[in-house]
Amino acid sequence: MYAIVEINGQQFKAEAGKKLFVHHMNDVEAGQAVEFENVLLVDNNGNITVGTPVVEGAKVECEVVSPLVKGDKVLVFHKKRRKGYRKLNGHRQQFTELTIKNIIA
Numbered sequence: 001m002y003a004i005v006e007i008n009g010q011q012f013k014a015e016a017g018k019k020l021f022v023h024h025m026n027d028v029e030a031g032q033a034v035e036f037e038n039v040l041l042v043d044n045n046g047n048i049t050v051g052t053p054v055v056e057g058a059k060v061e062c063e064v065v066s067p068l069v070k071g072d073k074v075l076v077f078h079k080k081r082r083k084g085y086r087k088l089n090g091h092r093q094q095f096t097e098l099t100i101k102n103i104i105a
Contacts, residue, residue, distance in 0.1 A: 001045060003103050005060045006038040014060050014100045021069065024094040028064045034098065036060045042105040049105065058105045065097040 002015045008023045028034060039058035042049045049055055071093040078087045 001103055001105070002043050003039050003055075003058065003060055003105065004041040005036050006040060007036055011040065014062075014103060016100055016103060018100050019065070020062070020098045020100065021071075021095040022098060023096070024068065025064075025096045028067050028096060030064055030067055032064045033101075034062045034064060036062065039105070042103070044105060055105065058103075060100060061102040061104065062098040063101055065099050067096055069095045069097050071095055 002013055004011055005014050006012075007020070008025065010023065012020050012022065014020065025034075037054070037059045039055045039060060040051050040053065042055050042058055049058075051058075074091050074093075076089045076091065078089075079085065
């Protein structure tokens with residue numbers, strides 16, 4: 001059984017026992033239970049239910065493993081040829097790590 005759920009404006013495939021890295025959630029702590037009710041699709045062993053826009057009564061229960069995880073560094077390099085202009089900028093995205101506990105459909 002899996003579900004497509006919308007978390008912080010992004011869609012994720014949620015299966016029980018899997019880990020998700022979602023955009024940083026400010027008001028959560030490690031070990032806290034979180035529920036998401038924007039379930040867009042549910043597949044229950046081949047029986048697919050598509051929401052319009054969400055599936056009524058469906059929700060995904062998660063547990064916060066780590067409230068702040070930093071992603072890999074992405075380097076952004078700008079250069080204008082023959083002008084002597086070079087600029088290097090780095091960025092590390094912040095994520096929240098979740099574990100899917102249960103899918104209620």
